[in-house]
Every structure is written in structure tokens, then in C-alpha cells.
Amino acid sequence: MDALNVKNLSKSYKSSPFSPHKKVLHNISFQIPSGGMTGFLGINGSGKSTTIKCLLELVYPDSGDVLFFGEKISAKVKKRISYLPEKPQLYDHLTGEEFLKFTLELSGDFSSKEIQSRTQEYLEKVQLYDARKSKIREYSKGMYQRIGLAQAISRKADFIILDEPMSDLDPAGRHLVKSILKDIQSKGETTVFLSSHLLQDVEDLCQNIVILDKGHTRYFGSTLDFIKTIKPTYELQYILNGKLNLRNTDQVSLQNEIDNLRKHNAEIIGVYNQSNLEEAFQKFIGTKL
């Protein structure tokens, strides 16, 4: 059974009572398999955050169905889902420790003893244990993002939705979050739906991707298959006249380039496939624009 099944989801907004409806989502459909991590990609304004809000009924879709583990959203299903919104606004009058305890109490899954131990465990996991007594409003952007992540992963959720979890993080913070996500992934029990603009991270973490463009689903499936859809580019590294040189070429010209370099007695160091998600995404979206 799919962890998430979205069928013909549509949503339109009115910016004011007298303005016309602006359609944000156009009958989008996709499925997310159980376990593993799925990236949710799209340029700004493509409808990613609206889709996520529709999934959780934070906004009501005009039409369409959303099924988590084969069931429509309800309090019972929500117990299996956790969510980190984009640029989260948390209860910043609380300390980090109070906040995590509050969210664990709200999830309704834990005894007070478990809440205590989980709070400590997840504060340590996101490296905020030393800042546990500080108010969240005193946290830096990165700390804020990490406490938000802690509330999303500390619950016993089968499905975690993360909307730009690494957007305000420095390289060390990104590395930490990635390692936490890899840890979740290695256990294989939880499905993660990760919306991000950081395509390198998505490529590193996600086996599947969903691409949204102007409110339409453009692609959903394997990340590797998606990357293969574009013509690969190769980077040639060679030494000529004692100097290291780099040259990019496509598959058709690659052999000619190598032959040509050999004629000039160049020493070829390596040929590297340059195809990646970022390049594939840009080409894909470029063709659709």
C-alpha cells in the first residue's frame, strides 16, 4: 500500500472577495511508496506548500482525494503524521525543553516518563540540549529550524512531512539534519516527504521525487530514472603541456574529444559523468516553462 496517494487535487484562492479565483493546483496526482524518502520539487510558486497544506487539511482542497495509508485524514491518521512547516513559527515564549514536552503531550502517544526521556533524547539529537532552558525566541535561525525538526521527528510518526527543513541552516546544521534524516531512512520504517530547493540534498537523500510546476504534477518516480532522462554531460580532465585542463562535452562528442586529445599527446586523467539532479531539474523545468 502507498503511504500517500493524492488523486486529482485542485485548489484555488481568492485574494479578496471581489477578485477572481486563482487556481494554484490543477488536478495533481501522485503516489508515495511506503518507507524511504521522496523529494518534492518545484520552483517558487509552483504550489508545493499549498499541496502540503492540503494534505493536512490546513487548507481545504476544492476537489480531489488524499489518502494516507489508504485512509482519509482524521485524528487517528494524524497520529501517524508529523510535519515541519516552511520557516516554522513555533511557540517562542516556551523554552526548547518546554516546547518539545508540549508537542509530545499534544501528540497523545506518550506517558509523562516517556515525554521526559524523549525530550532529552531529541534535544541531544538536534544538538540543543545545552540550550534547552533558553526561550525559543532567543534561538538563532538554525537553532529554530532544528527545534522545529525535533518536534517533527520526536513523535512516533510513520509519515514525516518536511517543508524546507534545511533552508536556514549553515553547512554544519545541514550536515546534522542530513545525518538525522539518513538515520531515519536507515531504519526503513518511516516515510519522509521532503520539500526542498537544495537539489543536491534531495539527490543524496531521496529515492523518489515528485516535481510540481505551476500547479501541475510534471513527474513522479525514481530519482535515478529522472536524472537519466537528460542527455548526460561529461567532464574531461587532462594534462597538456604540463597543465591540468578541464573540458565539458556531451556523449556524442566525447569520443572525438578523447581522440583529439590523444593526438596532441595529452594525458587523460579522468572522464566524469556530470549529470545530476540539479542539471536534470533545470533542463526539465526549462523545457516546460
Added chain:
Amino acid sequence: MNPMLVIAQSTIRELYRDRILYVLVFFGIVLILLSLLLSNLSIQENVRLTIDFGLAGIHLCMQVISVFVGSTLIFREVEKKSILFVMSYPLSRLQFLMGKFIGFSLLLLSILTIMFVILWFLLSQLEWQNHISLPIAYVGIYLESLILLSLTFAIGSVAKPISVVIVCIGFFLSGHSLNSFRELAIKSKSEFYIFLSDFFEYVVPNLEAMNWRSAVVYREVISVTGIFQVAGYTFFWCLFFLVIAVSFFRRRDFV
């Protein structure tokens, strides 16, 4: 713990750390202390003046807190978008609103209690003879606060705080003028005015019904039946406003 109670607890903690609330409570305490100074204006009626001004100060302060703090309670969550992560938890919108309402109601009760204890202490210094009607005035002020608080929820679930405050002030003033308007309508013998007065009694809660402050001053006894009737009346209006609040809030998109 029930998620509604978790929200109620969190609301108490949120407001307890809110500086605006402290300013308003301080303002209330100053009004009570001011009543002590005013009592010096009269030698014979000093206790009466203290009761009168003290209760008026508590009443005003409680209604200001209900309206001004209540008007931002839902708005803040939606505007700051903290509602997004809260509503992703297994919690219905009804539970969220009710949790907020219960939390704030309990906080109002504790603030009112503190103010009454201060007033009671001042009165005891003036050799005031204790009377049963003082706790009744306390109940009356609290019931009125609950009506205004539920009204802030009804309006605040769709409107901005400034609109909420304006509507609540309108209801407060008209709610305290209903009896006078009715008397005027009867005296005028105009059917239109009588119809208008009947109409307002249906659409505006009569806030004078729970005004038992003069009973304290004049040492009148309010019947238990009367208290229960007013409590029932308050319950009806609170329920009515909260049903409106929930029905609006349930349909809302949190963009």
C-alpha cells in the same frame, strides 16, 4: 492528557508570560488602590465608596483584559502561522478553540480572584462588615467576562483584532444600555421603539443582568435562583458565540 487540555495549559502559560497582561492587571490593581484614596473624600461613606470604585475598577479591568487579550488570541496564532504546526497534531479545530477558551477563562478567573482578594483586604482594613453579596459581584463580573471573551472568539475567528475590539465595545455599551433603552421605549409608548428594544434583547446579551455590584454597595441579597438563571443565560450566550466561532474557524484556510 486530552489535547484540548494541553492547549488550555499552553494558553495559560502563553498569557502568563505576556507583558501586556501584566500591564492590564497592574492597571486594575491601581484602580482598586485608587478606590481607597477616593474613600477619603467622604468620612461616613468611605467604605461604600471603596466598594463602589473598587468593584468598578475590577469590572473595567476584567472586561478590558477579556476584549483586548481575547481579540489577539486566535489572530496571533493564524498570523504568526504557529497554527500550522499545531493543527498538524491529532487535534480538531473545535478542540483547539475550546482549549484556548478554557485556558483563558481559567486565567481570567485567577486574575479576578487576585483582584478580589486585594479589595477584600482593603475593605477589612476599613472595618467593613463582611457580606455575602461581595462573592456574588465576583461571580457577576466573571460571567460578563466570559460572554465578552466568547464574543471575541466569534468575531476573532474571521476578523482582525481592531474589528473585534470595535464590535466588543459596541456589544459592551449596548449590553449595558438595554434596560435603560427598554424603559425609554415603554415611556415613549412608541411601538417602533418597543419593537426595537425587543429586537436588541434578542441579538445583544443583557450585561446588566449580571451587574450585582450595586447589591454589594446596598447590601442586597440576590436569590440563588436568580444567580442560576443568570448563569444559564451566560452559558447560552457563550455557547451561541462559540458555535459561531467554531463554524467560522472550521471553514478557514490557513494560507
